[in-house]
Amino acid sequence: MTRFALTLEYDGAPFAGLQRQANAPSVQEAVEDAVFAVTGQHATLHAAGRTDAGVHALAMRAHVDVETAIAPFRMMEALNAHLRPRPVAVTACAAVGDQWHARFSCTGRAYEYRILNRRAPPTLDAGRVWGIGRPLDADAMDRAAQALVGKHDFTTFRSVQCQAASPVKTLDRITVHRAGERVLVETAARSFLHHQVRSMVGCLALVGMGRWEESRVADALAARDRQQLGLNAPPHGLYFVHAAYPPEDRF
Amino acid sequence: MTRFALTLEYDGAPFAGLQRQANAPSVQEAVEDAVFAVTGQHATLHAAGRTDAGVHALAMRAHVDVETAIAPFRMMEALNAHLRPRPVAVTACAAVGDQWHARFSCTGRAYEYRILNRRAPPTLDAGRVWGIGRPLDADAMDRAAQALVGKHDFTTFRSVQCQAASPVKTLDRITVHRAGERVLVETAARSFLHHQVRSMVGCLALVGMGRWEESRVADALAARDRQQLGLNAPPHGLYFVHAAYPPEDRF
Incomplete structure (x- = not known):
């Protein structure tokens, strides 16, 4: 074999x-x-x-x-x-x-979420980015995102279909930065709940648009209530980018 | 109006x-x-x-x-x-x-040609790059390309359907460089003949694969003979990237 x-x-x-x-x-x-x-x-x-x-x-x-x-x-x-x-x-x-x-x-998973932030809809990137016409404040998104880092009960950011035994996960990293017309969200953890990345990105987008105060992300997390979720980002902007393995398991 | x-x-x-x-x-x-x-x-x-x-x-x-x-x-x-x-x-x-x-x-046009150079075929980039499995020597391609810069009769690199009055054009710039799995060809001129960029890229790809000596690009140009064309690169790797206008016509 x-x-x-x-x-x-x-x-x-x-x-x-x-x-x-x-x-x-x-x-x-x-x-x-x-x-x-x-x-x-x-x-x-x-x-x-x-x-x-x-x-x-x-x-x-x-x-x-x-x-x-x-x-x-x-x-x-x-x-x-x-x-x-x-x-x-x-x-x-x-x-x-x-x-x-x-x-x-596998000891770690990393995802990237790609937003095309401009008035015109995506053409060459259609189906590969989330197009948001309203200007996003990527710095505000990045600041708000830091409340999610660490060990938390992510019930707010978890799909009702999620089959994980526990809603408690440790988020190692989440960053938001602008690259021209694109706003990129990068995040890594040992593992994620179902819809967790899309749910986090959805709320951060509301912050970026100015519809949510930055502090509301931390409040939504603390509420541990799916009803506090602002927005679930669409799947087509999301990319699985990396799986990590311990050194002895590399090849 | x-x-x-x-x-x-x-x-x-x-x-x-x-x-x-x-x-x-x-x-x-x-x-x-x-x-x-x-x-x-x-x-x-x-x-x-x-x-x-x-x-x-x-x-x-x-x-x-x-x-x-x-x-x-x-x-x-x-x-x-x-x-x-x-x-x-x-x-x-x-x-x-x-x-x-x-x-x-318009006083200048610039194109970019994108090659995905790896064994695996394109997936997310399908229809947006030319997939070439054989390893390309981008430095050799870049060196060979320099023979095309300047004022020349580009008959070899011109479609038989080309309607331009003259096959003589001045190529301002053509560069080839590698960026990870991608090999990018960038070129600019006041104007191009029909299929000129794709014809130049096709011959450079043959150089990159080692099927053409670097000097053969200059020979093909000098021949002014469409029969000397090695390969016409497919259209789906080609991007029109920039049109230049004189300062007084900018807005």
């Missing part, structure tokens, strides 16, 4: 999410179908994180176990040949020991 | 080009239809350059003449409302004097 660690890049638009669904296309189904086409084996894709419908990934980490003599580079090439023309690609592939698990060995 | 100078951004994918066509959607048709919807007038869109089917623009400059009391900002907002959901947007709009002509006042 060979465990192949895969790095996946995908456009979330045509998918109902990363995870396999009964009646809708998923990234998992696309990759598992490609693995079957290449190896003749039904393998399960294990991924570092679960992304929702419409959410993108620049470098999702995942693994599959298959009985094969194919070298990792040929495996990557063959998977990409079968994945075309769907917008999912394997950008790196390595054979790893079976102590390495894409999900359970 | 008010002359509105427009800055246009568009995704070239769904269009048969900038210029109006009898039986296919064009950027010109989309914008002229929007102008008619807003003002009730049939105006002709004059643009700084003509882009082919599939070619994108980050900042095409154009103008329309209409009898209207609408202020430029409202004009931009109204045009964008009518352009949706097509991937064309007016990113800037100003009222200018009728001595300013988007095409005839």
